[in-house]
Amino acid sequence: MTDPAVTLRLKDVSKTFGIVNVVDSISFDVKAGESVGLVGPNGAGKTTLFNCVCGQLQNDHGAVYFEDQPLNGMPTYRRARLGIGRTYQRTEVFPDMTVRNHLLVAERVHSGTGRLWKDLLNMSKPTKEEIEVSDRVMDLVGLMELADTPVAALGLGHCRLVELARALAGEPTLLLADEPSSGLDERETAAMSAVLRTVQRERGTAILLVEHDLEMVSEVVDRVVVMDLGSKVAEGTFDEVMANPAVRYAYLGESA
Template sequence: MADILRISEVSVRFGGIQALDHVSLSVAPGEAVGLVGPNGAGKTTLFDCISGRRRPSGGSVTFDGRSIDGVPGYKRARLGIGRTFQRLEVFPELTVREHIIVAERAHRGVGALWRDLLNLSRVRPEEQERVDAILDLVGLDHLADVPVAALGLGTCRLVELGRALACEPKLLLADEPSSGLDHNETDSLAMVLRVVQRERAMAVLLVEHDLQMVAKSVDRIVVLDIGKVIAEGRFDEVLAQPGVREAYLGAGA
């Protein structure tokens, strides 16, 4: 099957820093790929090039069979590229369900105005159904009517994931979703990611420092170091390579 995402020779330069240096990688439909590497390797910069937040100085990105170079970020989201952020972006006073409703409406272009998006007293039955399905998928049905302000960080990360899923992405970009979570929360997030990837046949590109979570969540990893892909393949095989261990643990590893 044709790749859902194909990155070819993408480069980004910030002043004297080559943040990405001819990076190429592909993700198949429904595949989960881990993007790992030390701090400053260029992982977030690569996500920015995929989601349209940053324009590479060279190379190209193809999504779902067409070039998206020059396509603005909001259109890429409509095409099916979803994203969760490293820094949490939620509205404390809205409930879990309301977060999903707003995302779902924005995605469908239901309300042209913020007033329509936020008119939460009028939820149509078919809307309700889709929202309930997402709450169920991320395991938040029992917390649906709780304001997000009352929830812990781990649960908020699930809200963010639910919100990204409301946009029915074909590819989800997750940037350090376990950051700030404890061991149990990380485990349950990894499990939910796996379930949604399989049930929705959604491809996932996961940036994550917690390598145990990566091992549980992906089919394959790509290692980035100082802007270059230095290895890719099965998790255990790649991690056993001396060059990869060196990049992580320093010379002599």
């Protein structure tokens, strides 16, 4: 890959579980600062593809490139340090920990200062720089007023923002967001969309968004890739792909 405008390039990426091609020769690019939606029915292979990008899984075939660098074989923590951040489909937060402490731990995991075990047992004093980074992230996603609140006291909408903030604590170039609106009501979903747009606009972060809420997808992304049963079935603007018969078939069972 030699195009500096391309942040993520997937080239024929495949992942097989047993005899099933869960991800089947997927190729597409995410350009620098671009927001791309990755949509498709349940079981299409979207989360598995995310895992191949982050390194939780290694793809069997094909290649993943991040800013010109082939990632194959590279462990998750090194990919994170290169600038790939992600959120998970299921919210995983620590109930007793405050919003700020979630971010401080995420920063330390990211920077690999080796103090993590100490932090998990009893948070050692954060540095001025660490506080500044956590302030910037909380400001970006609108959590500043809740900095010292334990997440057990927050609703799901705020918990999802904490997760997002945690992924942003390492100031990634590419954010992979796996169903950030899952379980949220309409108002919370609109708030999440607004935050993602702000992240893209203010930080220039490229975003790959897996999302079932198509209204949210239409509001947040510049372009959409559609997967079904492991394969890419369409790519284009939101309106283009939604008018595509193969997409309507995958989603609605309409005859193609």
